[in-house]
Amino acid sequence: MRPFTYVRPGDAAEAVAAAAAPDAAYLGGGTNLVDLMRLGVATPGTLVDVTRVAGDEIEELPGGEVRVGAAVRNADLAGHPLIRRRYPMLAQAVVAGASGQIRNMATVAGNLLQRTRCPYFQDVTKPCNKRNPGSGCPARDGEHRDLAVLGHSAACVATHPSDMAVAMAALGAVVHVAGADGPRALPLPGLHRLPGDHPERDTLLRPGDLITAVDLPVLPMAARSRYRKVRDRASFAFAVVSVAAALEVDHGSGGPVVRDCRLALGGVAHTPWRAEAAETALRGGPATEEAFARAAGAELAAARPLPGNAFKVPLARNLIVRTLAGLVEGSS
Amino acid sequence: MTTTAAPAVGSALPRVDGLDKVTGRARYAFEHTPRDALYAAPVQATIARGEVDRVDATEALRRPGVVAVVWHANAPRLAPADDAELAVLQSPRVAYRGQYVAVVLAETPHEAREAARLLHVEYTAEPHDVELRADHPKMYRPAQVNAGYATDEEHGDPDAALAAAPVVVDATYTTPAEHNNPMEPHATVAEWHSGGLVLHDSTQGASALRRTLAALFGMPPEQVRVIARHVGGGFGSKGRAHPHVVLAALAAKQVGRPVKLAVTRQQMFAVTGYRTPTVQRVRLGAEPDGRLAAIVHEAFEQSSTIAEFAEQTTVPTRMMYAAPHRRTCHRLVRLDVPTPSWMRAPGETPGMFALESAMDELAAACGVDPVELRVRNEPATDPATGLPFSSRNLVACLREGARRFGWAGRDPRPGVRREGRLLVGTGVAASTYPAYRAPSAASVTAGPDGDFVVRIAATDIGTGARTALTQIAADALGTAPGRVRLEIGDSDLPRATVAGGSMGTASWGTAVVRACHALVAELDRHAGRVPAGGLTAEADTGEEIRGQEKLARHAFGAQFAEVAVDADTGETRVRRLLGVFAAGRIINPVTARSQFLGGMTMGLSMALLEESVMDREFGDYLNHDLAQYHLAAHADVPDVQACWVAEDDPHLNPMGSKGIGEIGIVGTAAAIANAVHHATGVRVRDLPIRLERLLEHLP
């Protein structure tokens, strides 16, 4: 690990100022950054500890939205009554991730900004366009079983590893950022970016930007939502594929009809993948397994799987159908 | 010396080092810090084959606290090694990616690692070949396989018998490379004194390691002391010296200061051994009632270019079932890969996955219940040698397991049991492991206070050896376990065989019993009075073991599994796992149960999760950490039960025990794969049983 200076700022403004130092990085729970520093993947010269300045409260805003401080620990998020009641898929996504210890450490902002677990990215002795732009992507012809099937590029097939962010993407959460040019807000599906020719950039944040909070919108149908994660190990493993879904169903005489829905996928792309094509296909249509399968097909038509991860496409399809069907059963 | 106490052997004595382990007092190798010790950070090759051209240590040595960089050009010379893996830093050649090419020594661990990161090593890379294929042109027939078994064996005319058999199963199975991954990474603290070398090492065999190191450094064995009081698991990977031990000793010699070296979890995937991947073809020829006429079992495996490790994959097939015609063989290819080594039940574990899967396929083909099929093929004598079995209670295990598991009335049809979205099935497999014994020595001292000290260079790697030997000694001395203190884990103690091959307790226990009996005789000569300085007796079992009667000595078992497979995702989870074993006399039911359960848990992990993925482009095991190489976690391991049938075998050792450390894993993966077939109708012949192997084929 490269030696670094440790700074503990008193407030967000001080933090942003401190992060102007060359090679500075914000330190949250450290569960990913410290790991990457030890691997030599991250080599910051200054660490700005923001765990005590970025907000650790969960509160309801006057408009009914729920504001989650950026430094809220994952465990506190998942255990909070407001989150469990209004956004069960978010609570479920968080407890589906990592382990109890890591959830006690990891912050909400850090979870959003964690880096891919692509094995090539994590090994500094091998090329990786994300770690070392222009060096190549060995995953494409090498091991990519756990990597992306949607939205990847010739330069990068990495996936975003977060569970929490998938639920937040489905919810349309809004990320608040303090930066050198003042505060701004990014809706969550737009925080992360597809790799394109610049896989070294995971998000649209600018250098020095500090996430201060995440707002969860008023979304009554989210009270009946679900996060389902497929993984090899029964616990403490990243998603092979996951789905976050919320569904509002009208039970009319002609059978159940989807009034509205939210759907996002994890483990399939460089970003938490909001399944907008599927959502469009679902809205106003019958809430049947056949319709769910058609909607899944609409979303996955864009999939370009690699030889070693083609199974993720039928897996995602099955998962979407089953999760939505489960929500219909729960709603009748 | 007379007592009326109940025998200690067979009693549930709590683990004698349990208290030290739950309080954190038990110290493992790296937790010894000699004054003035330096920290070592090894540097690994980043090519799979070629040569180190140049090591530029300038930048690394400029780091504060960095004391030295050692590589092949400046390393102390070693005596020629039997095991080329141990010729550490003796040449510029690189035989596999991850091989040690240098080591950095610094005052703190983070400085050592940072300097290692900055060390500049230049290579000339050569094309590498790291892919195991059964049809690899360089496949050859090794002279023998691990544990000294014959490479090939043939009885009768298996080809003709197969051609004539009414029912034939012909299937190819593969098992991946797997890494032992004990929770304690390998670590060595090396310190040179005027009198020689002292190592605190995480080893399964202090006596053997002492001999290995002494030879390499050209010293008499007495000048090397290896201490391993607590070892955080090994499963074979700490059974023989690996390069880091030599590296630590070499580095300490170079700088004249003690050196602490901990192998990182990532490094372990290259330098501490692993289970070879296998490709196995099994052909069974049978009568319509399932009685076997022929078995052919061929295994293809890999080793590194610098060391031949040929696993005895098909050896259990030689003694498992009665079949008049049989061929078993092994072929090996030397690739530019890390050197494989022992991992829990080497040979039996992958070999029995294939054989017991094939037996399940045969049961289905014949329409015979899988338990019954195995009973029908029970041999009267060892098919391999013709020798009588000292005891063989496989049938009892199968019957008892079937009773406890609720096997009776099982619907054999695959893929028909649904619980909601889950497909449910059950499976069975047999297991076996040889009852080895190796020479060891022990001493026991009676103190004037009525206490006894037993000394033997045995190791407790978590098996419960300390506890079992305490019980064995107590009975042999006719005293209570509380009066016996055991000193183990130190090569200065009487020489003992390695904690491996499931032979620790049998081997050490024999030596302890003989020493105790000698002491009892000695005490009798002293009319029961212990002199002020104590009274000591010793024993060495070399002669006894070399002279033991020729018999086929094996433990047996049967594993039963119930699995649920998610029909939408292909996720397989084990619901129930039962193992029934026949392993002679059980010394301690508590620690024995833990050993059986532990083996079965590792078998579950093997069945569903474990695979070391070879990166063909770069030539290393890619998923080299515990986030990517999945070991079964708490949530994967539900209702696991182990029990045993009573077995009185007078032909084993003074305790009447067979080894129990490895048999638990043997058979478990096959039982689970067979249950997956029963649940889904999909026969998975390639481990691990990942969801993508099922997904497209589910009913």
Place this chain on the structure above:
Amino acid sequence: MNTTEDDPAAGAVTADLRLRVNDRSRPVCVDTRETLLDTLRERLDLTGAKKGCDHGQCGACTVLLDGRRVKSCLVLTVTADDREITTVEGLARDGGLHPLQEAFVANDALQCGYCTPGQLCSALGMLAEAAQGWPSAVTPTDAGDGEVRLDEAEIRERMSGNLCRCGAYRGMVEAIGEVAR
């Protein structure tokens, strides 16, 4: 905070801290790169917390920070100066074992012992989490906010951040279940 700001390229950056470990205050001067695990093991000779992977993937290093279980291999020591740190060495109080320690011995919930200190600290933190009503991945979605009843599935799921290669899981689940009841 008392950081000496050397040029990072030139060498180590150190900080003088006071750590509170097992109710004792321990002054230390640490490198900013040092993890709490290394400080405990290499500087304070508290070797109970184990290094099994050094990447937060095995749980052997688990300690309690302000009563919450964390992986000490991912905690930089400089961040822990005002926290209450509890290691396995601090579980036994007043000369008696903690009930979890007793239950681990009684249920043979260990073999090699290397993961054991982490399992114990994790179990202690986990019991507090369940008492607070925190859900896990197997908690029914309609469960209330109150204390979670720790059946075997809950214990297994909540303890899954602590790997045990010896496979002593069954004994551990039994031991923890006894203490939870």
